[in-house]
Amino acid sequence: METLLTQLTHLISIGKINAHSPYPPDMRGQPGAAEITAQALAEGFTPADILDKGLLPGMNIIGEKFSQGQAFIANMLISAQAMNAAMEHLRPFFESGEIQSRGTIILGTVQGDLHDIGKNLVKMIMKGDGWDVVDLGTDVHSHDFVEAVKTHPDACVGMSALLTTTMLNMKAVTDSLRDNDPATKIFIGGAPVSAAFAEEIGADGYFRDPYGLARSLRTN
Amino acid sequence: MAPYKKLSITSPNELVFGTAPFPVTCGQGLVIGGGLVYPEINFTLPTMLINEANWKQVLTHYHAICERVLLRAKKMGIPGLVIEFEQLPDMTMNPALGGEITALIRKHLDDFHAETAIPTALRVTVVDLRDADQPPLLRTGSNWEATRQAFVLSAQAGADILSIESVGGKEVHDQALLYADLPGIIASLGILGHADVSWLWQQISSICKEYQIIPGGDTACGFSNTSMQLAGQGMIPSSLAALDRAASAPRSLAAFENGAVGPSKDCAYEGPIIKAIAGVPISMEGRSSCCAHFSPLGNIAGAAADLWSNESVQNINLLSGSAPEAFMELLAYDCRLFNVAHGQDAMNYRNLLVKSDAWLSPEALMLEPETVIGLARAIVKEEGGYQQTLAAVWKAYEAIVEAIHLQHMPLTPPDRAWLEMVPLALEGVPSDEQNAVDYLVSTYGDHFSLDSYGL
Numbered sequence: 205m206e207t208l209l210t211q212l213t214h215l216i217s218i219g220k221i222n223a224h225s226p227y228p229p230d231m232r233g234q235p236g237a238a239e240i241t242a243q244a245l246a247e248g249f250t251p252a253d254i255l256d257k258g259l260l261p262g263m264n265i266i267g268e269k270f271s272q273g274q275a276f277i278a279n280m281l282i283s284a285q286a287m288n289a290a291m292e293h294l295r296p297f298f299e300s301g302e303i304q305s306r307g308t309i310i311l312g313t314v315q316g317d318l319h320d321i322g323k324n325l326v327k328m329i330m331k332g333d334g335w336d337v338v339d340l341g342t343d344v345h346s347h348d349f350v351e352a353v354k355t356h357p358d359a360c361v362g363m364s365a366l367l368t369t370t371m372l373n374m375k376a377v378t379d380s381l382r383d384n385d386p387a388t389k390i391f392i393g394g395a396p397v398s399a400a401f402a403e404e405i406g407a408d409g410y411f412r413d414p415y416g417l418a419r420s421l422r423t424n
Numbered sequence: 425m426a427p428y429k430k431l432s433i434t435s436p437n438e439l440v441f442g443t444a445p446f447p448v449t450c451g452q453g454l455v456i457g458g459g460l461v462y463p464e465i466n467f468t469l470p471t472m473l474i475n476e477a478n479w480k481q482v483l484t485h486y487h488a489i490c491e492r493v494l495l496r497a498k499k500m501g502i503p504g505l506v507i508e509f510e511q512l513p514d515m516t517m518n519p520a521l522g523g524e525i526t527a528l529i530r531k532h533l534d535d536f537h538a539e540t541a542i543p544t545a546l547r548v549t550v551v552d553l554r555d556a557d558q559p560p561l562l563r564t565g566s567n568w569e570a571t572r573q574a575f576v577l578s579a580q581a582g583a584d585i586l587s588i589e590s591v592g593g594k595e596v597h598d599q600a601l602l603y604a605d606l607p608g609i610i611a612s613l614g615i616l617g618h619a620d621v622s623w624l625w626q627q628i629s630s631i632c633k634e635y636q637i638i639p640g641g642d643t644a645c646g647f648s649n650t651s652m653q654l655a656g657q658g659m660i661p662s663s664l665a666a667l668d669r670a671a672s673a674p675r676s677l678a679a680f681e682n683g684a685v686g687p688s689k690d691c692a693y694e695g696p697i698i699k700a701i702a703g704v705p706i707s708m709e710g711r712s713s714c715c716a717h718f719s720p721l722g723n724i725a726g727a728a729a730d731l732w733s734n735e736s737v738q739n740i741n742l743l744s745g746s747a748p749e750a751f752m753e754l755l756a757y758d759c760r761l762f763n764v765a766h767g768q769d770a771m772n773y774r775n776l777l778v779k780s781d782a783w784l785s786p787e788a789l790m791l792e793p794e795t796v797i798g799l800a801r802a803i804v805k806e807e808g809g810y811q812q813t814l815a816a817v818w819k820a821y822e823a824i825v826e827a828i829h830l831q832h833m834p835l836t837p838p839d840r841a842w843l844e845m846v847p848l849a850l851e852g853v854p855s856d857e858q859n860a861v862d863y864l865v866s867t868y869g870d871h872f873s874l875d876s877y878g879l
Contacts, residue, residue: 229848274838277659278604316474316513318556321598321650328602341558343513368471368738369512396471413657 208244209258212290215240216262217269219282221289227282237262238289251297255334259290260422263333267415277325280415284332291334306421308336308359310352312344314373319366322393322414326362329414333422346373346380353381353388360389362417368396375405382406391417425681428804432703436793439696440774441729442766445703448686450638451545451584452537454504456687457705457730461762463755464506464547464690464707464733465493467748470740474514479521485739486525490532492749498540500756503763506585506707506731507533508547508690516551516574523577530582547640548583549689550574555591562592562620562876575628579635586632587640587689592620592877593675594646596868601651604664604842606849608867610671610813611860613647617675618809619877622682629683641688641704642679644672649691649717652787656718661842663824663835666786670799670820673697674812677803680704690733693721696791697816699728700800707731712754715747721788724781727774728793732758783831786824795823810857814850821846 215237218228222236235243237259244254266283269275297303309330313320320342327337338352338359353359361381365371374392381388390407393414402410411417432445444457456462467489474482490507497505509529515522526548533544551574553567554560561568575586593616600608621642632639643649648669655665673694680686686704688695690713695706709716710725713735719725726732734751744750765773774793781788789795802819806812824843827833835843854860861879864872 229845273658273836276604276661276838276842277602277654281603316517318513318551318553321602324598325602343556367512369469369474369514372471372473413659 208240208247208249209253212237212240212244212254212258213262213265216259216283216286216290217265219266219279219286221282221286236289237286238293241290241293245293251294251303254290255294255303259287260334263287267419270415281328281332284328287332287334305336306334308338308356309362310338310340310349310356310359311362312340312349313342314363314365314370314377315343315345316373317365317367317370318342319364319394322366323362323364326364326393326414326417329418333418335421346377349377350380350384353384357385360391360421362391362393364392364394365397366394371396371401374401374407378405378407393417425683427681427807428677428701430804431700431797431800433700433800434797436797437771439700439728439793439796440770441726441762442770444686444699444705444730446685446705448638448705451506451533452543454506454543454545456506456545459766460503461729461732461759461766462504462506463497463502463752463759464508464687464731465497465748465752465755466508466510466690466733466736467493467751468510468512468736468738470738474512474521483525483528486528487532489739489746489748490529492746493752494532494536496749496752497542497756498536500753500760502542502756502759504543506545506547506687508549508733510549510736511551511574513551513553516553517570519570519574519577522548522550522574523581526578526581526583545584546582547585547587547687548578549587549589550578552588552591555595558595559872560592560595560876561873563623563878572627572631575631579631579637583637585638585640585687586628587642588624588628589643589645589689589691590621590624591646592624593617595871596864597647598650599868599871601654601660601664601668604660605867606667606817606846607853607860607863609668610817610853611810611864612868613644613671613675614810614813615857615860615864615879616872616877617644617647617672618678618813619879621675621678623878625679625682625684632683639684641684641686641692641698641706642676643689643692644669644676644694645689645691647675648672648693652693652719653717655787656720661839662720663786663839663843663846666790666824667817667820667846669693669787669790670697670816671813673799673816674803674809677701678809687731690731691735693725693791696728696793696796697800697803700796701804705730707733709733709735712751712758715751719787720785721781721791723777724788724791726758726762727777727791728796729762732762783827783833786827786833786835789823789827789833790820795820798823808857810860814853818850821850
């Protein structure tokens with residue numbers, strides 16, 4: 205019985221989405237994460253075990269490979285797609301409350317900043333890691349971050365900036381979010397910012413790549 | 425203007441710094457591409473917000489930068505100078521702000537010229553705001569209108585050259601790049617990017633014609649420089665970044681097919697390919713732009729440069745003085761060396777620049793003169809942006825494989841594994857443009873609108 209979960213872990217780690225997916229090329233036509241998840245449910249595995257012992261360990265494997273320079277972001281994203289395909293089969297159990305999503309993260313680039321590839325990358329990785337993502341887009345004002353947190357009270361906030369003339373807006377967003385709820389977890393990223401800057405503005409953390417954020421949120 | 429069907433520079437030995445087949449005269453009589461390499465200095469604010477409350481402080485910074493940079497330029501005895509004022513988003517969102525700084529720099533350059541008789545030119549690069557809409561509207565709406573207005577006000581305020589880092593197709597390219605999806609990368613650049621650059625440069629050229637100034641050129645900065653930075657962080661294969669560079673050349677070339685005359689933008693590392701095809705002078709940045717970003721091509725970038733840039737540096741203090749002043753000196757020394765070499769043994773110096781980088785990374789290889797001419801030939805043989813882009817990627821792939829075998833170019837095992845899959849991926853690329861459009865719509869249809877591209 206355990207072999208199905210082990211198989212799922214492997215399929216997620218190599219990014220095999222379903223039987224129709226062309227990647228990896230040597231596995232064309234073979235069942236992927238979607239089919240094996242359905243099979244596991246049919247054979248009586250609990251949704252929680254499928255998620256915690258099958259799917260998420262697969263994301264861990266590819267994430268660690270990425271951290272060690274043995275895989276690229278595309279590998280992580282394809283694994284995330286496989287994860288999403290598997291999660292479609294688990295969706296009814298999320299809706300019934302039998303299993304819980306990891307949580308919600310609100311993302312946006314700060315006011316005045318239109319550079320969003322980093323933010324979009326975080327979005328894709330976090331979704332693949334089982335988070336609900338609220339993407340506020342680019343050039344997001346403080347009050348829009350606050351309004352989003354009011355709508356999703358337990359959500360974390362991730363914001364990015366690429367310019368030295370916009371990074372200071374992170375301070376204004378952090379202050380507004382703290383005024384609204386001091387407990388909101390706030391994370392920052394982007395070329396000109398750093399862990400020291402995160403500390404200076406009162407954010408909870410800085411991550412140089414999206415996997416660092418995902419890994420940190422898993423363990424905290 | 426009709427698409428280029430032949431090369432302006434046919435031999436790798438004719439692709440050299442300082443000299444372009446079609447020099448551009450601009451500003452106060454500055455001839456770019458006529459034999460000498462000139463510094464193109466670029467600078468930006470230190471870490472600070474731009475708002476009404478501190479606008480005077482912003483202006484004070486630009487005043488101080490101009491004073492220090494021009495003082496250093498005079499002391500270094502430079503033969504000519506381009507200042508690039510690269511607007512920050514707030515300055516294009518409110519075009520009057522960008523216009524005010526343009527006028528400020530213009531005044532400094534005019535005073536400098538009156539005092540020294542050194543020819544100068546002012547390039548203004550506005551921010552392409554058009555991708556703020558999701559999906560981007562590109563040809564209509566308030567963001568295009570602000571971008572267009574920024575060009576007009578910059579021209580009125582004294583710009584000599586207009587440029588942009590345009591972003592049409594980026595909304596798809598970003599997605600395709602992260603998935604290392606070659607069909608998506610090729611179609612986003614060769615169809616969407618090419619269509620947008622063609623349209624956009626007709627608009628920019630029209631403004632330049634009205635104000636009798638120079639339509640400079642574009643850059644694939646938002647595309648293949650993003651790739652280069654992601655590759656530098658190990659997020660994507662460096663060979664993918666190199667293929668992306670080659671793929672970006674036809675879309676940047678489209679600016680020159682629609683009115684641009686050069687100098688191309690400094691961060692357009694596809695510039696040598698464009699110079700080989702269009703014969704226009706190019707601006708390049710390399711080791712002296714490490715104040716703004718790292719790269720694997722610091723020396724080779726200079727091999728065909730007509731302007732030599734530092735990309736951008738914050739107005740902060742260093743031990744020697746202000747950072748813009750320090751980088752002015754650095755550029756001046758670099759250009760002095762270029763120009764001494766030009767008078768003695770240009771090819772020897774060019775070859776040293778090339779050999780010191782070319783075989784160490786796929787990205788640097790894309791700037792190697794024989795590779796450049798090969799890419800340029802592959803592009804002009806084809807009709808239309810899509811086929812040109814596809815041909816450029818195949819040619820770039822062949823060059824990388826050859827460099828691995830003949831020059832022992834180092835690649836990490838994951839990078840090499842990815843490169844080995846490229847032929848299979850390229851064989852799966854739609855062979856005609858309509859099928860490629862269908863692929864884009866079916867795969868990335870949520871991210872873009874065909875209407876925005878006139879398709």
